[in-house]
Amino acid sequence: MPPNHVPVGTERIDNKDGYVKVKIAEPNVWQLKARIVWESINGEIPPSHIIRFIDGDRLNVTIENLEMISRQELCRLNKNGYSTTPEELKPIVRAFSKLETVLFASRK
Numbered sequence: 001m002p003p004n005h006v007p008v009g010t011e012r013i014d015n016k017d018g019y020v021k022v023k024i025a026e027p028n029v030w031q032l033k034a035r036i037v038w039e040s041i042n043g044e045i046p047p048s049h050i051i052r053f054i055d056g057d058r059l060n061v062t063i064e065n066l067e068m069i070s071r072q073e074l075c076r077l078n079k080n081g082y083s084t085t086p087e088e089l090k091p092i093v094r095a096f097s098k099l100e101t102v103l104f105a106s107r108k
Contacts, residue, residue, distance in 0.1 A: 008024060009022065019032050034058075050069060051067070052069050073101045
């Protein structure tokens with residue numbers, strides 16, 4: 001075994017993006033903890049969806065802080081500046097982004 005080996009089940013914070021990852025298999029297979037938590041309660045995540053942290057804190061990996069949204073909705077949230085919006089206005093930006101996503105999908 002190499003000196004830096006860690007067992008399956010080990011958690012780490014990825015230095016590149018700040019997400020919590022869990023080692024799920026050998027030799028070096030890691031998965032996002034948020035996905036593991038979500039799927040253990042709600043089942044598989046469709047390919048066109050992602051898990052988002054409601055409060056924006058990537059270390060707050062509790063089911064109450066996770067939600068599944070489509071990649072299209074994530075695109076709209078980013079386009080509408082959700083992450084830099086003041087807290088009191090975030091529900092409005094969120095609702096507007098959902099509406100845009102539905103309207104765009106209905107045009108196809």
